[in-house]
Structures are given as structure tokens and as C-alpha cells.
Amino acid sequence: MTQPNTNKLSHFLKEETALVLASTGAFFAHSEEQLKALSKPGVAYVDLGAALVSPKDKAEKVIEAFDGIRGRAMLRDIETNGLDTIIRREQEYFNSEPDMEQWELDSLLNEYALIATPSK
Numbered sequence: 625m626t627q628p629n630t631n632k633l634s635h636f637l638k639e640e641t642a643l644v645l646a647s648t649g650a651f652f653a654h655s656e657e658q659l660k661a662l663s664k665p666g667v668a669y670v671d672l673g674a675a676l677v678s679p680k681d682k683a684e685k686v687i688e689a690f691d692g693i694r695g696r697a698m699l700r701d702i703e704t705n706g707l708d709t710i711i712r713r714e715q716e717y718f719n720s721e722p723d724m725e726q727w728e729l730d731s732l733l734n735e736y737a738l739i740a741t742p743s744k
Contacts, residue, residue, distance in 0.1 A: 631704060632713070636697035644689040650678040698739045707740055 645651060649667070652675045653659040659677060663669060668680040678686040701710060711733060718729040 631701070633697055633701050636700045636704075637693065640693045640697045640700075644686065644693065648678060648682040648686050648689070650676060650682065650686045653677050695739055698736055702736065702740050707736065710736055 649664070650672075651662045653662055654675050659669075662677070669677050670680045670683050672678050672683060672686060676686070676690075705713070714729060714732060718724050718726075
């Protein structure tokens with residue numbers, strides 16, 4: 625019997641983020657040195673906040689892609705792991721994390737349920 629893939633949401637978020645960055649030429653720069661090192665000559669860049677820098681002509685595409693990134697990552701998590709595994713995983717995490725509030729777990733599981741339920 626095969627074990628289910630238990631990649632966590634953070635894994636899928638990183639993958640989705642990497643796809644957006646690679647397809648748009650955007651990057652994260654936390655210092656002037658990083659900005660200079662990652663910028664390409666002749667390309668105009670804009671600061672989108674939170675250290676996210678995008679080529680000016682791709683800024684709208686980057687914003688739109690990041691708007692849906694969490695939902696796409698959650699959908700991949702559901703497709704890969706299944707809702708039962710995700711619920712068990714998140715409940716185990718909740719039980720091991722003393723600072724986590726019940727509403728945080730409920731909110732996360734509700735978000736998964738909404739993503740998993742097709743729109744009519």
C-alpha cells in the first residue's frame with residue numbers, strides 16, 4: 625500500500641511562487657544590493673511591496689498571479705493529499721502548537737472546504 629504524499633501547503637505555495645517569478649521575471653529583493661544583483665540592464669522595474677520587484681510591463685500579471693496563488697496551492701494540496709489527509713495533518717499540527725487558536729484551524733479548514741467544493 626502506498627503512503628499518501630504529505631507535502632504541506634507551504635511546499636505548494638513555494639512552487640506556485642517560483643512559477644510566477646520564473647514566468648514574469650519578478651523577484652524578491654530585501655536590499656539595494658540584491659536589487660542591483662537581480663535587475664537586468666535596460667529593464668524598468670516597479671516595487672510591488674513586501675520586497676517584490678517586477679518588470680514594469682509585467683506588474684499587472686504578477687499582481688493577478690499572486691492574488692490567486694494561495695487558492696491554486698490549496699487546490700494542488702487537495703489533489704495531491706486529499707481532504708482527509710489534510711484535515712488530519714492540520715489537526716495534528718493544531719494539537720502540537722500551543723499558541724494556535726481554534727479559530728485559526730477552523731478558518732483554514734473552511735478555506736480548504738470552499739476550494740474543494742465546485743461552484744454552481
